[in-house]
Amino acid sequence: MLKEEYQLDYFKEQGMVRKICKACGSAFWTRDSAREICGDAPCEPYNFIGEPVFKTHNLDTMREAYLSFFEKHGHTRIERYPVAARWRDDIYLTIASIADFQPFVTSGIVPPPANPLTISQPCIRLNDLDSVGRSGRHLTTFEMMAHHAFNTPSEEIYWKDRTVELCDQFIASIGGDLNKVTFKESPWIGGGNAGPSVEVLIGGLEIATLVFMSLGRKKTDQPGYELKGEMYYPMKLRIVDTGYGLERLVWASKGSPTIYDAVFPEMVSHVMSAAGLSHMLDNKDYTRILSLNAKFAGLMDISGTNLFQLRKKVAAAIDISPEKLDRIITPMEKVYATVDHTRCLAYMLGDCIVPSNVREGYLARLVIRRTLRMMTDLKIEEPLADLIEQQTRIIGMKKFEQDIAVVREIAERETEKYASTLERGTRIVQKIAKNYKAKSQRVPLTEIITLYDSHGIQPEMIKDIATREGAVVDLPDNFYSMVADMHSESKKEAEVNPTAKYDERVQGLPPTKKLYYEQSSDIEFEAVVLDFFDGYAVTDQTLFYPEGGGQPSDTGTMVSADSMVRIDDVIKVGEVILHHISGGVLQRGDRVKGMVDEERRWSLMRHHTATHIILHAAKEVLGAHIHQAGAQKGSESSRMDLRHFKHITPDELRRIETASNRMIMANQTVEISTEDRTKAEQKYGFSLYQGGVPPGRDLRIVKVAGDIEACAGTHCQSTGEVGVIKIIRVEHIQDGIERIEFTAGIAAVYYMQHLEQIVTSSSEALSVQPDNLPATVNRFFTEWKDQKKEIERMSSKVVELEMQTLVVESIAGIPVVIKRIDLPQKELAQMANSVSEKGGIALLAGAGETVRVVLASGDPRVNAGEIIGQVCSLLGGKGGGKPTMAQGGGPDAGQIDLALKVGRERIIAALQ
């Protein structure tokens, strides 16, 4: 990035100078003319530890100090967003304050909720999971405090100078010495945007980053810059994107050995005593070790094998062995990580993430299991649910949507689930270890990868268990990256937007007037064709609903003066609606009359309104945490996926169905209004966004029987118009996601008639009343099983009787039976076996639809498997088996005598 970008008037007015760091070569600005290094790690150590650089604050006072400072300076305070980024489909968790405003605000489509604004946004980042607890500074969850200004060509709020000035003033307001502050030039690139940026450093710690987002990948008429091999161009919208680490500011204000001691002291001491480590709290030696550890860790990347290097350095500094240090410090690190992780879980579960094995639910489970493992290592008996509840109380119960009782239940269920996974895993590992031990082989790496990948057993645990079983396991250091490599092979390319090719064409067209909103019960309209291309007609207005929000498009016809065409698909590109036509052409300027297929439209509307009703009913029955995870409306039936942490029982399903139909019968008006996005979010919360996040300054708010959603679909005018809702089934799509399939309106009536048909025809087949069907089917099944047993008993009787009539001849002193007995193969095998068990040989053949042959041999000289082949080939078939027992058959019943004769010869030959 250009050097000129950082030549701020503010720096110069303040008498600051630009210097080049002696250690790393980066440029930075400082008031201290004697300073030679940039102030960032690893150039400068954490010298704020033991020497706080701000007045003492805790999380709450520091947050308040920040937000009120910016409020005083013209910013509007915005409530935090959930940690689950439900308004985005590209990330699962909120990773930065600016993420709240992506993509619509940052791309200029939607104005910001306020401008300028300030917010303290809890963020979750799991990419440094391994370092949490170890480095003294890493957290999974942190609050990014920010002030954002969105500058447009028509409205300039403020830019670089003011941003840096505000930063300076804020630091001063919490007691920071501005002479110790440095601003390091650090160009920023991320998520398709770029811009100049400065890191704000004090005491060796980066406390804030001030990013001036001004470049984007989209080509504009201004000259571009090449950054890391990609071209970036100046954007119309220039965004002040700042990020102040709340926890870091608190840490720097306390100067404690680790960030954990600074930001959640109550939980640290609580978890320490739960782990029986309370004696370490006030021990000066431990404090010293931890301070040193954090200082050294601040200077290096401690991921992977570097951990040992860290241990060596700290050990050398306090003159003990690295192993001893490891014994002292490892439990402490686990305590810190447990505290951090439980706070992370309080946010995740409190913001209604349901643990599962997909998407953000998987991330929640990952953190839960990591925490449980550490708690086991620390021998903490207190349930995970208790720790999460305490964290929730510390943060503030009211800050979360999810009921604490549900959070607890989820934590308890997950704890149980993990315990049974471990148990199952242990058994599998023991079995495998025994196998390899018996073969005196090492357990191969492929087995370990399978165990981890398919059964979720940690490699360290595999090694432990296998070693106890006496097997040898080699575990490579780069195990996880090997697994990752295996997965990366099967990556697919992102799909391209299919309507992108029409973007340019529709740019010159006015937005289509959406009659389907104003007159949703009308089916006829008149319009003028504005454009016609590629099979698509664009009109000035339309009643045809385009596909969107899980609702398929309308179909119908359009008639012009000299043509009648079928509308088979309708799509929306931006604000322009494209009708795909077949069976003719339209011309620009044609006056057309459009007709929507009435039954289909009504069916879709009923299903759509029904979706909202069922969602609301499900919330009533299952709890406030119910969120829609996806939906697909159809004209026959529809489905809706719900996030829920356990199976929906048949009883719950019936209750949802009943409640839904009661809402229909209440016949409430469906209220639809357009409301300001920000106000609507504040009024109704983010549960507005059930089916994705619509763009635009305003939201179309649909209220159906107490359910309030931002929704662009067509709806009935009152709940009564839905008619009836019949739930077809509930499916368990994925752990944490239940799919409800249902039908509404006339389709529901058809469906119920269909069910009745099934019952009627079944009861007719059994000649019973429908009411008696379950009992009768049950009785038949039981009788069928009993009769099967009876047949078995009788056939063993038959075998017994036949055995008595068997003529046993003696060939070379061996009892041999060769006979045709027309019984099924199973009985023949039983008989033959009882002969061979006594050391004899039996060759039995029986004719049914085909000929079945069994040869059992109790004498090693006679190989049943070999002889049977020849016998069966005479019958026109094949056969085979083991040397002691062989079976086969063939179609040619006329050859049985010959086959038995040849078999006899072969047996005699073998015995002599």
Next chain:
RNA sequence: GGGCUCGUAGAUCAGGGGUAGAUCGUCACGUUUGCAACGUGAAGGCCACGGGUUCAAAUCCCGUCGAGUCCA
């Protein structure tokens, strides 16, 4: 969204083309005042479901359903 593993007796699992098994639990009988323990025996299986390959499928192949797990 993609990948992998697994569905066999009430439970936990062996078997992996050729007679469906083990352990625990259950029941009966025996020893015992009773319990526990032990001994003897028995009951208990649509080998998840539906197709296919084969002389023959619990076993191999395809699909469906269910469970588990890793990754984005």
